[in-house]
Amino acid sequence: MNKIVYNFSAGPSTLPKQATAEAAAAIADFANTGIGIMEMSHRTRPVEGMVAEAESLLRELLSIPSGYEILFLGGGASLQFCMVPMNLLGSNASADYTDTGMWANKALKEAKKFGKVNVVCSSKESIYNHIPKNFEQTPGATYLHLTSNNTIYGTQWKEFPKANTYLVCDMSSDILSRPIDVSKFGLIYAGAQKNMGPAGVATVIVRSDILGKAERDIPTMLDYRTHIPEHSMFNTPPVFSIYVVNRVLHWLKNLGGVAAMEKINAKKANLFYDVLDNSKLFKGTAAKEDRSTMNIPFVFREDAIAADKKEAMEKKFLALAQEKGLEQLKGHRSVGGFRASIYNAMPIEGVEALAAFLGEFENLAH
Amino acid sequence: MNKIVYNFSAGPSTLPKQATAEAAAAIADFANTGIGIMEMSHRTRPVEGMVAEAESLLRELLSIPSGYEILFLGGGASLQFCMVPMNLLGSNASADYTDTGMWANKALKEAKKFGKVNVVCSSKESIYNHIPKNFEQTPGATYLHLTSNNTIYGTQWKEFPKANTYLVCDMSSDILSRPIDVSKFGLIYAGAQKNMGPAGVATVIVRSDILGKAERDIPTMLDYRTHIPEHSMFNTPPVFSIYVVNRVLHWLKNLGGVAAMEKINAKKANLFYDVLDNSKLFKGTAAKEDRSTMNIPFVFREDAIAADKKEAMEKKFLALAQEKGLEQLKGHRSVGGFRASIYNAMPIEGVEALAAFLGEFENLAH
Numbered sequence: 001m002n003k004i005v006y007n008f009s010a011g012p013s014t015l016p017k018q019a020t021a022e023a024a025a026a027i028a029d030f031a032n033t034g035i036g037i038m039e040m041s042h043r044t045r046p047v048e049g050m051v052a053e054a055e056s057l058l059r060e061l062l063s064i065p066s067g068y069e070i071l072f073l074g075g076g077a078s079l080q081f082c083m084v085p086m087n088l089l090g091s092n093a094s095a096d097y098t099d100t101g102m103w104a105n106k107a108l109k110e111a112k113k114f115g116k117v118n119v120v121c122s123s124k125e126s127i128y129n130h131i132p133k134n135f136e137q138t139p140g141a142t143y144l145h146l147t148s149n150n151t152i153y154g155t156q157w158k159e160f161p162k163a164n165t166y167l168v169c170d171m172s173s174d175i176l177s178r179p180i181d182v183s184k185f186g187l188i189y190a191g192a193q194k195n196m197g198p199a200g201v202a203t204v205i206v207r208s209d210i211l212g213k214a215e216r217d218i219p220t221m222l223d224y225r226t227h228i229p230e231h232s233m234f235n236t237p238p239v240f241s242i243y244v245v246n247r248v249l250h251w252l253k254n255l256g257g258v259a260a261m262e263k264i265n266a267k268k269a270n271l272f273y274d275v276l277d278n279s280k281l282f283k284g285t286a287a288k289e290d291r292s293t294m295n296i297p298f299v300f301r302e303d304a305i306a307a308d309k310k311e312a313m314e315k316k317f318l319a320l321a322q323e324k325g326l327e328q329l330k331g332h333r334s335v336g337g338f339r340a341s342i343y344n345a346m347p348i349e350g351v352e353a354l355a356a357f358l359g360e361f362e363n364l365a366h
Numbered sequence: 367m368n369k370i371v372y373n374f375s376a377g378p379s380t381l382p383k384q385a386t387a388e389a390a391a392a393i394a395d396f397a398n399t400g401i402g403i404m405e406m407s408h409r410t411r412p413v414e415g416m417v418a419e420a421e422s423l424l425r426e427l428l429s430i431p432s433g434y435e436i437l438f439l440g441g442g443a444s445l446q447f448c449m450v451p452m453n454l455l456g457s458n459a460s461a462d463y464t465d466t467g468m469w470a471n472k473a474l475k476e477a478k479k480f481g482k483v484n485v486v487c488s489s490k491e492s493i494y495n496h497i498p499k500n501f502e503q504t505p506g507a508t509y510l511h512l513t514s515n516n517t518i519y520g521t522q523w524k525e526f527p528k529a530n531t532y533l534v535c536d537m538s539s540d541i542l543s544r545p546i547d548v549s550k551f552g553l554i555y556a557g558a559q560k561n562m563g564p565a566g567v568a569t570v571i572v573r574s575d576i577l578g579k580a581e582r583d584i585p586t587m588l589d590y591r592t593h594i595p596e597h598s599m600f601n602t603p604p605v606f607s608i609y610v611v612n613r614v615l616h617w618l619k620n621l622g623g624v625a626a627m628e629k630i631n632a633k634k635a636n637l638f639y640d641v642l643d644n645s646k647l648f649k650g651t652a653a654k655e656d657r658s659t660m661n662i663p664f665v666f667r668e669d670a671i672a673a674d675k676k677e678a679m680e681k682k683f684l685a686l687a688q689e690k691g692l693e694q695l696k697g698h699r700s701v702g703g704f705r706a707s708i709y710n711a712m713p714i715e716g717v718e719a720l721a722a723f724l725g726e727f728e729n730l731a732h
């Protein structure tokens with residue numbers, strides 16, 4: 001297929017072309033060994049070196065201070081929903097959770113299996129269209145849990161609150177999109193399949209002194225302390241997925257790191273939000289001050305399309321977009337309409353093409 | 367690198383060349399969509415169809431009866447060491463475990479966190495060089511756990527015992543190497559990275575009527591019942607790893623399925639065991655009747671090499687082997703010497719090349 005395709009999927013999603021090309025080449029021959037990356041034992045120097053390099057690149061890119069460990073684990077961020085409270089939350093203790101979206105809600109529900117959960121704020125009633133900012137933390141709560149970017153609703157914490165103790169944060173959909181002050185966090189976790197790599201690996205960044213305090217008998221594989229001394233090699237890690245992460249991190253470093261990435265992301269997002277804000281047909285759904293630079297949900301303006309025409313017009317929009325190689329724009333069912341996910345690896349040309357298409361469609365609809 | 371390399375790694379290990387080539391191609395463009403397999407949402411028809419096909423191919427190849435569900439999960443077989451007893455073993459119940467190797471031993475240790483474990487037999491004292499055959503099952507035990515093939519020690523259950531209730535089996539290192547009667551088993555699990563695909567996914571085959579009886583509050587992601595109705599798509603599955611499994615299963619089907627594979631495996635293993643049995647320099651370490659067709663550990667005969675020369679000779683053997691493209695032959699430290707892992711995807715030419723090298727080395731040593 002030769003048509004240029006821009007893939008706006010919310011995840012798994014677009015990866016840097018250079019990284020995927022390197023991954024494909026390494027499947028045939030990794031590090032000039034004659035053995036493919038999927039076929040090489042994790043107990044070999046080339047693989048151990050590659051995983052260690054991924055770890056140190058991530059440390060460098062996010063300025064992760066000493067005292068923090070980096071893990072690459074199987075099972076995705078959903079597994080972290082239970083691993084976090086299993087490791088951190090004593091059964092008689094409580095933790096504060098912010099309810100800013102479907103994934104935040106899943107995280108807090110899972111935590112209830114392990115201790116007391118205080119839902120300190122929620123934007124559920126307004127279909128999670130904003131980030132609640134004024135809320136009280138619970139005295140004595142072990143940690144405050146955030147979801148830094150809400151993929152479905154297109155909202156993002158622009159400034160992280162200061163926790164009484166430490167923050168725990170699901171950064172699955174915006175890790176590496178901007179600089180962060182890691183020292184505010186006790187634990188950061190992220191599924192790789194948006195900004196870091198393919199599905200099949202999650203990264204965990206954890207301040208090691210917060211571990212071992214929940215006084216619970218934790219299954220070996222679910223205990224962060226199992227994996228730390230082994231540098232994610234306690235059992236066979238998802239080697240290939242980590243390799244792709246390694247290549248994505250190289251790509252990001254060459255591009256200038258997360259500070260440079262943040263500028264590019266702002267440029268891409270502003271370009272598209274400007275189109276929405278100046279459109280008579282489309283509008284964004286998230287509160288302006290909380291708009292995500294990663295996921296942009298948008299819908300038809302109620303004053304532009306009659307309710308009984310909406311569904312047919314949405315189908316037409318998606319069909320025409322697809323003809324132009326603009327893929328995966330359907331919105332999540334809970335928000336409706338459309339969503340453009342423009343993660344780190346989405347080139348500005350993709351956003352420009354989508355913006356141009358919105359203009360064309362608007363003209364067509366009139 | 368143009369030299370032909372045969373990779374005898376115990377895992378991750380050799381995959382069929384056709385499958386790895388298809389995987390590399392799909393990284394650039396999957397199913398003629400213009401989107402790579404790592405970048406495509408799991409909620410798309412091409413990916414859902416691919417995962418469903420992997421499921422049905424596995425069902426066909428292993429003749430999995432109705433009543434059994436097939437899952438593809440992240441985290442590897444090591445995660446199953448806890449998921450199995452968490453889901454099946456009540457805290458006041460007991461299970462029988464056979465101690466036939468390091469991995470079997472890890473499985474039984476983990477199960478102790480959830481209920482009573484009866485170690486019904488062990489070959490630990492003889493460095494796991496055989497499969498104990500005469501043992502009593504415990505009346506009332508929930509299940510009998512086996513490790514079908516012991517990767518490190520090169521032993522394999524040739525006939526599975528009949529369980530009083532049902533068998534639970536770790537088949538990580540010999541699944542799909544031979545036909546099995548699935549109906550004897552309540553649950554089979556296997557990390558993919560030997561006979562099925564890359565590291566990063568494990569398959570679970572489970573008779574659904576044994577679930578939900580342990581009366582324990584199971585974390586969502588660790589409960590098999592979460593994943594069954596979602597066909598392994600409850601959360602983002604390790605899509606790329608499952609795709610490689612899909613291609614490996616296709617390869618195996620085209621080759622004639624597991625019955626044909628069993629014959630090829632027997633031919634490869636017999637060829638190599640014959641060399642060992644007729645050698646004045648080398649010998650196998652596993653009891654003859656329990657010899658694995660997958661992993662063949664071998665050492666220098668004590669009467670051929672003086673103890674003080676052994677280490678230097680081992681190094682020489684490995685260095686010369688590597689020069690000839692025969693890679694990853696070092697034995698596990700607990701057995702010493704050498705190990706040739708000749709899984710499904712190892713071509714007979716690789717075993718012939720290794721056999722020829724053993725002959726050459728033997729001549730050289732005299």
